[in-house]
Amino acid sequence: MELSLAGQLDALAAWRLGLDRQTDELARFLKDHALLDEVPQAHLAGLRERLASDRLCVAFVAEFSRGKSELINAIFFADTGRRVLPATPGRTTMCPVELGCDAAATPLLALLPIETRLESRSLAELRGQPELxxxxxxxxxxxxxxxEALGEVMRTKAVSVETARALGFWHDDAPEDNPPRLAEGLVEVPAWRHAAINYPHPLLKRGLVVLDTPGLNAIGAEPELTLSLLPAAHAVVFILGADTGVTKSDLAVWRDQLGGQSMTRFVVLNKIDTLADPLLSAEVVDGQIEQQCRNxxxxxxxPRERVFPLSARQALAGRIDGDPGALAASRLPALEEAxxxxxxxxRREVIERLVAETAQTVELQAVRRLGDQRRLxxxxxxELRGLRGKNTGKVTLMIERVDREAQEFERCTERLAALRVVHARMLRELLVGLSSDGLRDEVVRMQREVEATLFNLGAKKAFIGLCARLRERLRQARARGQETSDMLQATFRQLNSDYGFALTLTKLPTLERCDRELEQIERSYVQYLGLSQALRLAEPRFMEQFRRMLVSKLRMAFENASGEVELWHKAASNQVDSQLRERRRGFKRRRDGLERIQAAAGDLDHRIGDLESQDARWQHLLTRIRGLTGALAGAAASDSGASTDGPAAPPPQRAVPPNLALVAPRTAAR
Ligand SMILES: Nc1nc2c(ncn2[C@@H]2O[C@H](COP(=O)(O)OP(=O)(O)OP(=O)(O)O)[C@@H](O)[C@H]2O)c(=O)[nH]1
Ligand SMILES: [Mg+2]
Structure with a gap:
């Protein structure tokens, strides 16, 4: 896969770079011709940011000891000539480990102490605190x-039962999942809550992010993994042992950790080497493997094609020994190929959609501005053609007419001021429904409802209630948006007919992305609250952590929605401003032109010629812009249909992947 995945990632990176260059060219062209308003500028800058921060995140998830770390070693670290990530019998990886590469930072292992679980801040918040x-x-x-350094991810520490309980590893009501007691009544718990590795591997350098997870310990697992880290992954490799088949606890991981997620899933049936039997022929063993895959x-x-029988151990050994036969026998290449x-x-589909939307929005705005100019x-x-053959007295009359028209036109300013006030008020009302304060209130209400029920058994119901209320907020925002849009539409029509504007309203944002994100959050949280974990909400610390994580996720989704609405509003009011400016300039130009004709009678043809060449210039610009946006959208769409199956993955919930934000914190935690 080194080659084929690297090749594909390179192609993706080159494609993204090309798109970025084209976006930049478009932005510069618009800027050079004074056609880049604030709004298209924000759209283009947003697109470039997304193109630059796009990463592909693959998570490896399974019960303990199924071979997650060994598989990551075989795929990514065989070139070091040894097993780099610890992979040993029994529980090995004790905390989630993120592997990525930020070329600007030095190779580094960053570890977050387990004690941070005692406070309520979520991992997302703690990423912005390098001192911790x-x-x-x-x-x-x-x-x-x-x-040796990476061995740290295995580190555990002995703590009192009391501390283990506070950290979330000890539960009196589920003793079978508790860690065994050591001497002196102590118990062993992971030393770290999270590990992030910045490592200059060729694939990681190309924007791949890998998440190795500790085998699920149902009670000890943090909600963070299920609710935050896994939903941010684009794909999951779920690993089973061919020696054990699908066990009850494998099924629980599959259902509970991955059930609510919508990312692409690959299933690995690992350790097929253990099925080798000297008393059976290779064909019979292959038949057994195939049967196990089907089961x-x-x-x-x-689908059967999504199950990959392989041996991570054989693959790692084969690669280290440089033995292509052993590597082929391990069957790892089939997974890598997939x-x-x-x-x-x-990934391309997501970007393609984004580029096409941006190109269309920007083109629409630029075309509208050019259209305004050409209309003037x-x-x-x-007017000038009508003057041909007329005397200078006629020109004086024309000048007077322009002055009258200009005066008449100025009366629109009052109407525009009133429009602004109403529009701003409507927008404010709309945005209140999507505000962080509103979200916080709703979550607090849910928290109270949960606390009022016996053993928090009503948590799921309260959460579903919260989602329904949030959806209602979105619905109301949409309805308010529609009212605002209708009002603007009517006023624009009126202004167009009364004052000769050519105002057209852009489409109201659908807020679909927020819907999708809310749906995703609901799905994973409902799944989560169905687990025994829900009982843990009785612990105030846990509840607080849960609440903060939920608020920060919801806020991200709703801030995006507010942003879309605000941009839409800005586009409308910028359009009014720019047409107002252009109209005023137009009157002045008309007057100047007429005065010049008055001063030199023969200037008329010259003036018309000027206007004609100006118009030709606008026409040329229009063609260029259409060419540039068309080329951008076209470049995004080329070759994208290759080998997709099933529906496209939804857009990621955040652009910057978790580990890179940690290694080089970019944004402060909210
Ligand atoms: N025979 C055989 N053993 C394997 C294979 N892959 C992994 N193992 C062994 O299985 C044990 C567990 O592997 P790990 O990679 O540590 O498993 P893990 O899923 O990361 O486990 P945790 O980190 O504890 O969650 C190790 O001893 C591996 O060497 C395989 O393909 N064949
Ligand atoms: Mg492991």
């Missing part, structure tokens, strides 16, 4: 020392 993380420099070209597919309800060919087209020129030409 322990940092270990990594020596990327010294494999043994690298492996697995049926149990998990996925990752390479099936994941990237989906057409009016002037009509």
């Amino acid at each position: 993380w322990t940092r270990i420099r990594l020596e990327a070209d010294a494999p043994d020392r690298l492996a 697995t597919a049926a149990t998990l309800d996925v 990752l390479a060919t099936q994941l990237l087209p989906r 020129i057409a009016e002037q030409m009509l």
